[in-house]
Amino acid sequence: MSSTRVPAPASPAVKDQRFAHDADASAAPRGLLPVVLTATFMYALDFFIVNVAIPSMQHGLAASSGAIQWIMVGYSLALAAGLISAGRLGDIHGRRRMFALGLGLFTAASAACGLAPDIDLLVAARIAQGLAAALMAPQVLAIIRTAYQGAAQARAIALYAVTMGLGAVCGQLIGGVLIRADLFGSGWRSCFLINIPVGLAALATVRRSLPESRAPRRPRLDNTGTALITTALVALLLPLVQGRQAGWPLWTWLTLAASVVLLVVFALHQRRLAARGGSPLVPPELFRGRVFALGSVTQVIFAAGQGSFFLILALYLQLGRGLDPLASGIVFTVLALGYFASSLRSDVVAARLGRQAVTLGAVGMALGLALLWGGARVAGDAPGTARVLWLIPGLVVDGVGMGLVLGPLTGASLSRVGNHLVGAASGVITTLQQVGGAVGVALVGLVFYGSLSGGYAHAFESGVLVLAAMELTLAGLMQLLPREQ
Numbered sequence: 001m002s003s004t005r006v007p008a009p010a011s012p013a014v015k016d017q018r019f020a021h022d023a024d025a026s027a028a029p030r031g032l033l034p035v036v037l038t039a040t041f042m043y044a045l046d047f048f049i050v051n052v053a054i055p056s057m058q059h060g061l062a063a064s065s066g067a068i069q070w071i072m073v074g075y076s077l078a079l080a081a082g083l084i085s086a087g088r089l090g091d092i093h094g095r096r097r098m099f100a101l102g103l104g105l106f107t108a109a110s111a112a113c114g115l116a117p118d119i120d121l122l123v124a125a126r127i128a129q130g131l132a133a134a135l136m137a138p139q140v141l142a143i144i145r146t147a148y149q150g151a152a153q154a155r156a157i158a159l160y161a162v163t164m165g166l167g168a169v170c171g172q173l174i175g176g177v178l179i180r181a182d183l184f185g186s187g188w189r190s191c192f193l194i195n196i197p198v199g200l201a202a203l204a205t206v207r208r209s210l211p212e213s214r215a216p217r218r219p220r221l222d223n224t225g226t227a228l229i230t231t232a233l234v235a236l237l238l239p240l241v242q243g244r245q246a247g248w249p250l251w252t253w254l255t256l257a258a259s260v261v262l263l264v265v266f267a268l269h270q271r272r273l274a275a276r277g278g279s280p281l282v283p284p285e286l287f288r289g290r291v292f293a294l295g296s297v298t299q300v301i302f303a304a305g306q307g308s309f310f311l312i313l314a315l316y317l318q319l320g321r322g323l324d325p326l327a328s329g330i331v332f333t334v335l336a337l338g339y340f341a342s343s344l345r346s347d348v349v350a351a352r353l354g355r356q357a358v359t360l361g362a363v364g365m366a367l368g369l370a371l372l373w374g375g376a377r378v379a380g381d382a383p384g385t386a387r388v389l390w391l392i393p394g395l396v397v398d399g400v401g402m403g404l405v406l407g408p409l410t411g412a413s414l415s416r417v418g419n420h421l422v423g424a425a426s427g428v429i430t431t432l433q434q435v436g437g438a439v440g441v442a443l444v445g446l447v448f449y450g451s452l453s454g455g456y457a458h459a460f461e462s463g464v465l466v467l468a469a470m471e472l473t474l475a476g477l478m479q480l481l482p483r484e485q
Contacts, residue, residue: 087427320456338399
């Protein structure tokens with residue numbers, strides 16, 4: 001493996017008219033990371049916490065299974081569709097301003113979710129929550145990327161990765177605890193209402209804790225590009241998240257084909273706008289360098305593996321092994337512990353190994369998935385929660401590998417992006433993570449459900465073998481990055 005160190009980003013820091021970035025960590029106020037990471041944990045958690053609350057919601061609101069599905073679909077679609085535009089809005093109007101607006105709206109939408117009297121209002125509030133999360137998410141990476149330099153930046157991105165991962169893997173546990181506690185008789189509503197005090201506390205410290213920054217030339221928002229990319233992403237993701245349950249009817253294939261056409265039209269529009277000296281939503285120059293272009297592909301592969309892994313693991317534990325949501329969440333904490341331990345040190349590993357830190361993590365994940373395959377083979381489909389113990393070694397190893405991938409991969413993808421493009425780049429990265437998650441759930445879901453005739457253990461084994469191949473592909477692609485990465 002290469003021992004080359006990951007260099008500090010080469011592009012100069014942008015000096016905003018209200019805030020000048022110093023070359024070291026002292027440029028960033030002390031409270032910056034707690035505020036942005038709190039918001040990151042909230043929107044990551046809300047993507048997964050709903051899983052355990054679905055049965056209670058359906059019973060309490062007397063909702064159909066089709067309607068209840070939109071509680072998840074509405075959030076994910078709104079989040080993915082709004083990320084790129086939101087990243088550019090941060091470049092234009094100020095990243096702190098857009099972050100604060102998103103945080104405030106997310107808190108308000110969480111209150112609306114928790115107080116919704118019927119399924120229609122709950123779905124509408126979830127869509128609003130997703131749009132608010134989209135407004136926040138790219139600003140977090142952009143603020144970190146512009147407020148910190150060198151080793152401090154790598155450390156901040158590592159902590160961002162810790163937070164994202166913990167929000168994902170702890171969602172099921174936290175949701176199970178809240179529903180079991182039934183605070184003030186709130187039941188499933190506490191999964192949303194818990195965001196109110198946390199969001200208000202974070203919002204109160206935004207102005208004094210976060211520096212303002214924006215692109216130096218104040219680009220204009222590309223309205224045509226916004227409409228094209230939003231429509232294209234909805235057309236791409238909607239059939240992916242609903243196709244399998246609907247039996248892949250004709251409309252899903254027509255919509256997927258339309259998304260490809262729309263994405264091509266969007267790319268051509270961005271090139272023409274850039275050639276005329278305009279302000280494209282996704283500047284084509286982002287993809288001229290091998291680092292960001294290849295980093296974008298690896299982000300999709302990694303996200304595809306993670307989104308689908310959480311799904312099939314939850315299905316196997318609850319439907320195959322018979323665990324309740326809380327017990328299943330406790331099993332997820334084994335994964336979280338491995339992830340937490342390695343991600344806290346991922347910046348140090350990346351400083352020593354460069355791009356090969358991601359390679360090490362991806363190979364480790366493949367090994368962990370192989371151990372999970374073996375554990376599921378031994379456990380079989382026989383009843384008894386004790387057989388879940390066979391999964392623990394694989395979960396630990398997979399969690400450790402995961403922690404070594406997310407932070408260094410994100411840092412490498414953004415390392416050569418100039419500060420004037422960091423908002424747009426952050427929007428692209430976070431969007432690709434959402435797209436990758438949906439693609440992974442669709443593809444690995446097909447393998448999993450297609451293997452159910454042999455039992456849940458067999459379906460889980462089939463799924464993790466596909467995921468292991470994806471992680472090895474990620475490790476191979478990292479070898480195409482420049483050595484200094």
